[in-house]
Amino acid sequence: MTASARRGLTVTKHRAALGALSCAALLALAGCSDQTPKDPSPSASGTDKPPLHDDLPESVKKAGVIKVGSDMLYPPMEFVRNGKPVGVDPDLAEVLSRQLGVRFQFGNGAFDTLLTGLRTKHYDVVMSAMSDTKERQEGLDPSTGEKIGEDIDFVDYFTSGASILVKKGNPEGIKSLGDLCGKKVSVQSGSTAYDLLQSQKCDDPIDIEAYDTHDEAQARLKSGAVVADVADYPAVAYAAKTAGGGKDFEVVGDQIDPGPYGIAVLSSNSALRDAIQAALDAAIRDGSYGKVLDKWNVSDGAVTDAQINAGT
Template sequence: MSTIPRTTAARSRIAAVGALAVAGALVLTGCGDQTKKDGGGGSAQASGTAGGGALHDKLPQQIRDKGVLTVGSDIAYAPVEFTDKSGRTAGMDPDLGAALGKQLGVKVQFENGTFDSLVTGLRAKRYDMIMSAMTDTKDRQNGVEDGKKVGAGVDFVDYYSAGVSIYTQKGKTQGINGWGDLCGKTIVLERGTVSEDLAKSEAKKCPAGKPLKIEPFDTDQQAQVRLRSGGADAGSSDSPIAAYAVKTSGGGKDFQLVGKTVQAAPYGIAVTKGDTRLTQALGGALDAIIKNGEYRKILEKWGAQDGAVTSATINGGS
């Protein structure tokens, strides 16, 4: 993912916390409430949908026919999306997804996948859209990864703004106060994120004999476990995720933020390139929940109000 937050061909996530168990989670969200997981299927179902009308009519016919928007998401990135202690899918994105579904008159079904596989899943039509703290970048829009064309691009409906942060074990900063202090250190992060892009860029600047070692993991949670155990010097993820990890992990005793947040950029809902009907319907639904105040309430619930936007933007990333 390019040099803008959660990352290249995956997500900008800026990224997740704690020991949150994630394994093929499947969740249906409608009006915002979620029931407990059922006994055999590992899924949770919302109590129904509302809305419809003009916004519903803008949806592609196949989505109107099935009454469900299928969402690809890496459900291990608290507080944006994660599995809570009761086994439910929770977080800012599922709540926003439920609110959007309410406006569109459809259910919104979150399906779990690793972040760096989500765009591939969208291309394969496993998902109707991606909502996973994914940074809107020109490279993603154009299907470019590490400077190479790897497939069809995506269109984004931008719904939030976030940056990238570095954190360390609490009281063990080892002189790290920003990206320029990482030479000779080991950093852990989630694979396919903007954090990884930034680390790779920084590693090229390090002198011989003082390399920056980068350890990428499938999830941000795995990276946090590695740092918590002393196996690395620093971690990096999207700003709301890093802040949440610092606040909650070990009751706030495990980590601390270091340096400044960098490269603020938009999170986008990714849809298939050229799917104008779905793009416009989602943009209209986002504008509606911003206008009626539900958007702000959801962000405040998750302590994420600093990244609020005032309207939907299409492909606003750089």
């Protein structure tokens, strides 16, 4: 497998007790929340029934809800503000709801538990800046190649690579992954940034510290305990723009190993998968998809059509 820096696979965790407590506190605060209106907007044609409502599985139409698993600790893709989910993925869910005529109900969970929740039917879909990979599609353990779960399909909606976040002014002069050799670097556990760092050829290996949330990994950089934080480009760019009013961090180098994010759906639930794909294609065509990406300054990751399982 080619190493990928996108948000992804489970890794051995280096835990910080205080960070874990802060994560748990936020999860307890966030709980589950509806992102979309109780009565989704009528279609652009003025009819009462949204255009793709009939394409949904009967169980979803009856429930009126698509249950979404998401790790709401990854701005700007998804996070909690004033007790409600906000960000790229919640806004896109709202756009999709107008096409499908059902609510998207976000449930907050740890990233590396989301696919388990999907397979046990706790969620209908996962929207959480999740990389579409062959291992996930085929339900394989990335380390052993063994089958560990049901196949999953991804409706791909965004493209992102990894980036390197450093302290403002780049005091260590870091320009690429090679400059991290022999140094301490933080990542989010459950992220394939860990695999990217492990695959880096170094005479003196990178000292990788993995934490439960990107906020914790970022805090380690701010404290000076590590020299860099490696994560998906949208999260890194957002941190550079917002942390300390833009005075704490900066992004160095180019995006690394870009690939697709996908909305995860069980392969056995093909009707829901196809309805979501059609809704996303409609949103791309009518411009509402682009407006969401523009709002969060991530338009560089836009796709031109909604593909299924484009990840490798």
